[in-house]
Amino acid sequence: MALSQLRLTVLLLPYFILCATAFTTRSWQAASQLAAQKTAAMTIDEKVGVLTGVTMAGSRCNGDTHPVARLGIPALCLMDGPAGVRPGTGVTGWPSGINAASTFSRRLIRERGAAIGDELRGKGIHVWFGPAQDLMRNPKGGRGWESFGPDPYLNGEGGYETIVGIQSRGVQACAKHFTANNQEHNRYNGSSTVDDRSLWEMYGYPFLRSIEADVSAIMCSFNRINGTFTCSSPKLLSDTGFLRSNGFKGYVITDWGADHGFAAENANAGLEMEQPGEYDPQLEGGGLFANGGLKDSVLNGTVSAARLDEMVKRVLTPFYRLGQDSGFPETNFHTQQTGGPYNQNIVVRTPQHVALAKEIASASAVLLKNVRTIRRPGQWYGNGGQNQREYGLPVTKSKIANMAVIGEDAKLMDRSLCNSLNECTLGTMSVGWGSGANSLEFLVAPADAISAYVGTSATIASSLSNDAAAGAAAAAGKDVAFVFVNAMSGEWIVDIVHDQGGDRNDLELYYNGKELIESVAAVCNNTIVIVHSVGPVLMPWSTNPNITAIVYAGAPGEQTGPSIVDVLYGHYNPRGRLPFSIADSEAAYGTEIVYDKTIGPLTIDYTEGLFLDYRYMEQNNITPRFEFGFGLSYTAFSYSNLQISNQGPFKVIKFKVRNSGSVDGTEIPQLYLGFPNGSGEPKKVLRGFSDVGLTVGSSKTVEVKLSVRDRSIWDVVTQKWVVPSGQFKVYIGASIKDIRLTGTF
Numbered sequence: 001m002a003l004s005q006l007r008l009t010v011l012l013l014p015y016f017i018l019c020a021t022a023f024t025t026r027s028w029q030a031a032s033q034l035a036a037q038k039t040a041a042m043t044i045d046e047k048v049g050v051l052t053g054v055t056m057a058g059s060r061c062n063g064d065t066h067p068v069a070r071l072g073i074p075a076l077c078l079m080d081g082p083a084g085v086r087p088g089t090g091v092t093g094w095p096s097g098i099n100a101a102s103t104f105s106r107r108l109i110r111e112r113g114a115a116i117g118d119e120l121r122g123k124g125i126h127v128w129f130g131p132a133q134d135l136m137r138n139p140k141g142g143r144g145w146e147s148f149g150p151d152p153y154l155n156g157e158g159g160y161e162t163i164v165g166i167q168s169r170g171v172q173a174c175a176k177h178f179t180a181n182n183q184e185h186n187r188y189n190g191s192s193t194v195d196d197r198s199l200w201e202m203y204g205y206p207f208l209r210s211i212e213a214d215v216s217a218i219m220c221s222f223n224r225i226n227g228t229f230t231c232s233s234p235k236l237l238s239d240t241g242f243l244r245s246n247g248f249k250g251y252v253i254t255d256w257g258a259d260h261g262f263a264a265e266n267a268n269a270g271l272e273m274e275q276p277g278e279y280d281p282q283l284e285g286g287g288l289f290a291n292g293g294l295k296d297s298v299l300n301g302t303v304s305a306a307r308l309d310e311m312v313k314r315v316l317t318p319f320y321r322l323g324q325d326s327g328f329p330e331t332n333f334h335t336q337q338t339g340g341p342y343n344q345n346i347v348v349r350t351p352q353h354v355a356l357a358k359e360i361a362s363a364s365a366v367l368l369k370n371v372r373t374i375r376r377p378g379q380w381y382g383n384g385g386q387n388q389r390e391y392g393l394p395v396t397k398s399k400i401a402n403m404a405v406i407g408e409d410a411k412l413m414d415r416s417l418c419n420s421l422n423e424c425t426l427g428t429m430s431v432g433w434g435s436g437a438n439s440l441e442f443l444v445a446p447a448d449a450i451s452a453y454v455g456t457s458a459t460i461a462s463s464l465s466n467d468a469a470a471g472a473a474a475a476a477g478k479d480v481a482f483v484f485v486n487a488m489s490g491e492w493i494v495d496i497v498h499d500q501g502g503d504r505n506d507l508e509l510y511y512n513g514k515e516l517i518e519s520v521a522a523v524c525n526n527t528i529v530i531v532h533s534v535g536p537v538l539m540p541w542s543t544n545p546n547i548t549a550i551v552y553a554g555a556p557g558e559q560t561g562p563s564i565v566d567v568l569y570g571h572y573n574p575r576g577r578l579p580f581s582i583a584d585s586e587a588a589y590g591t592e593i594v595y596d597k598t599i600g601p602l603t604i605d606y607t608e609g610l611f612l613d614y615r616y617m618e619q620n621n622i623t624p625r626f627e628f629g630f631g632l633s634y635t636a637f638s639y640s641n642l643q644i645s646n647q648g649p650f651k652v653i654k655f656k657v658r659n660s661g662s663v664d665g666t667e668i669p670q671l672y673l674g675f676p677n678g679s680g681e682p683k684k685v686l687r688g689f690s691d692v693g694l695t696v697g698s699s700k701t702v703e704v705k706l707s708v709r710d711r712s713i714w715d716v717v718t719q720k721w722v723v724p725s726g727q728f729k730v731y732i733g734a735s736i737k738d739i740r741l742t743g744t745f
């Protein structure tokens with residue numbers, strides 16, 4: 001081979017790798033026709049195999065289906081999300097769903113989805129269990145961090161962008177958990193009593209957006225609604241039920257063992273795929289389609305042959321639609337084996353993914369308090385400006401001689417103390433635990449990132465435990481003390497932290513975090529608190545004058561350390577917003593976790609209807625400590641020039657946002673709609689948002705288009721979306737309470 005040819009080969013290699021992952025998509029219709037042809041060519045056993053998991057023990061992935069090799073149909077590999085590829089090596093530990101929500105950025109959420117899609121594809125995963133779109137009905141709900149918070153609109157947008165991102169890489173998204181699946185206690189048998197309007201406007205609403213994003217699959221949940229298990233509910237799943245009547249073209253998968261009763265009951269109700277394909281005694285569910293159950297039901301006529309074919313066709317359609325039949329990487333890992341031919345340990349994380357994970361983590365950090373919101377270089381605060389002492393954020397590296405880093409949450413966990421679902425008793429909290437957790441393999445802890453950044457420019461006193469006295473000793477007399485605290489939750493099947501069964505027991509910080517903060521603030525007048533939490537925590541200490549700044553950083557994923565350094569030191573101007581309210585008591589939220597763990601069909605009454613979180617607080621004149629949509633910046637923004645016009649079926653709202661401060665930054669303007677009196681809606685509901693990057697002094701016009709559905713309520717009598725008559729109010733603001741412009745139409 002001539003030298004020139006050799007060089008050409010080397011140069012082209014990356015190109016070939018890219019080409020190998022290229023794929024061709026089809027329309028729903030073309031894919032459905034191809035799926036129907038394949039179905040027609042199958043035996044009944046092959047059909048049932050496509051619809052049934054191969055059991056947990058038999059799966060390489062979290063769930064596998066049976067292949068039909070002679071027709072070119074592989075075993076589909078189904079894997080957990082929704083915070084990345086779980087469990088995996090060589091993958092990125094992405095910021096959680098609730099942090100994606102905190103960015104209020106469609107761009108970042110979509111890019112996160114696309115990057116996760118690349119990693120899934122690289123591992124040969126066909127179907128990803130994400131996004132989660134369960135509303136955070138109660139802030140203590142164990143899995144609240146997996147989705148996008150208590151607001152249905154934000155959950156809908158978060159889900160939409162995630163699905164578009166994932167599927168742009170030829171991987172199927174499976175939105176979950178459908179629906180009213182909002183607590184972990186008694187999750188296998190609880191029955192949620194949800195009225196029709198709340199189903200449409202709250203718990204079903206995010207799934208409408210999934211369907212509009214062409215989602216491939218939807219997972220029915222463990223719980224019952226009004227006494228009927230969701231996986232056998234015709235009202236939810238049948239051809240005239242909620243999903244199909246809203247245009248859903250994909251297939252319905254059970255949560256793990258969530259089908260109950262008889263195969264026919266579930267298949268005829270609208271269920272397509274059973275996972276993991278065996279009975280689970282803990283749930284008393286699953287294993288209905290497996291072991292001849294579905295086949296016999298077809299043979300004895302309780303499930304029609306036509307329905308069986310429809311089920312298979314629906315499962316195969318997204319496979320062909322996303323071009324997974326050609327050029328899709330072989331599944332190259334095994335969740336249950338460390339060696340063997342499947343474990344090729346293919347690294348799918350890239351420097352670009354790490355940078356994006358860090359950017360999203362920084363963009364999701366919410367600055368709740370800052371004694372100095374605008375940085376003015378050369379102008380110093382405190383002590384009459386004489387000793388140039390700085391308080392609050394951002395911290396100038398060169399101004400700090402002595403500092404302290406405090407708290408167990410700043411420290412890298414001992415990974416050997418974490419279980420397989422990433423429940424770790426100690427160390428920093430970057431993601432909740434359970435099947436929705438992600439990889440901690442490359443996590444960079446805050447304390448390590450800070451010391452790497454600070455280098456020799458300052459002396460760091462570290463007290464990386466929650467020992468209040470040791471924390472105070474480290475902080476006394478320091479120029480700045482960073483205190484890291486946390487609160488965790490997860491899926492209830494794992495339970496090594498506090499005996500809490502997944503849902504939190506209360507809204508307190510873990511491990512006496514409150515006492516740690518208070519003892520540090522008692523001795524250091526520049527105490528900066530960083531909270532890593534799965535959801536709202538009580539912050540009675542927030543008004544302490546020695547606490548000069550508070551950053552709510554959520555569950556930011558593996559780049560937790562570097563991302564918070566950028567925010568603390570002003571390399572990233574904070575822009576994250578709370579995707580929930582932080583109030584002073586659980587009562588302010590208007591819902592409860594029903595903790596009864598006993599066997600039996602526990603009833604959970606969704607009596608609050610449409611009034612969750614900020615909607616409940618506004619209705620009841622409860623002022624939260626930090627409200628929904630709130631977050632500070634190192635700069636300031638002004639709003640002007642609200643205009644409302646008609647454009648076809650849309651109401652078009654335009655306004656101007658200007659960076660009136662002294663550093664570049666991003667504003668998150670929010671649109672809340674006030675429905676006409678008598679419509680039964682909350683005072684204000686989120687119906688639009690944008691992220692607007694603005695250099696100092698510049699301004700941009702923001703446009704929000706309100707569709708007919710955006711202006712509608714669900715009318716239970718006519719079973720239709722109806723625009724109520726009367727005057728609508730438009731509120732444009734920087735949070736639900738910080739309203740800058742108002743108008744009407």
Ligand SMILES: *[C@@H]1O[C@H](CO)[C@@H](O)[C@H](O)[C@H]1NC(C)=O
Pocket residue numbers: 193194195196197199225226235236
């Ligand atoms: C549940 O029952 C309520 C009335 O109690 C009804 O409005 C609603 O439509 C039912 N929902 C489902 C999914 O069956």
Ligand SMILES: *[C@@H]1O[C@H](CO)[C@@H](O)[C@H](O)[C@H]1NC(C)=O
Pocket residue numbers: 262263292293294296297300302
């Ligand atoms: C049909 O088969 C299913 C699965 O074995 C069984 O549960 C059901 O009782 C049968 N029904 C009739 C009418 O034979």
Ligand SMILES: *[C@@H]1O[C@H](CO)[C@@H](O)[C@H](O)[C@H]1NC(C)=O
Pocket residue numbers: 382383477478525526
């Ligand atoms: C804050 O504490 C430092 C060190 O203890 C002290 O020098 C400074 O004067 C204090 N600042 C204020 C405003 O009390």
Ligand SMILES: *[C@@H]1O[C@H](CO)[C@@H](O)[C@H](O)[C@H]1NC(C)=O
Pocket residue numbers: 521522523524525544545546
């Ligand atoms: C604030 O910190 C100073 C030490 O810098 C301490 O003397 C004072 O008591 C603290 N104030 C509060 C309210 O804890």
Ligand SMILES: *[C@@H]1O[C@H](CO)[C@@H](O)[C@H](O)[C@H]1NC(C)=O
Pocket residue numbers: 188189282283284598599600601
């Ligand atoms: C669910 O409730 C029924 C009725 O009380 C009971 O028979 C069953 O054991 C319960 N199952 C679980 C998993 O709690």
Ligand SMILES: *[C@@H]1O[C@H](CO)[C@@H](O)[C@H](O)[C@H]1NC(C)=O
Pocket residue numbers: 677727
């Ligand atoms: C709607 O109700 C509010 C509060 O009760 C009242 O102030 C307002 O005037 C009413 N608006 C209309 C258009 O009736």
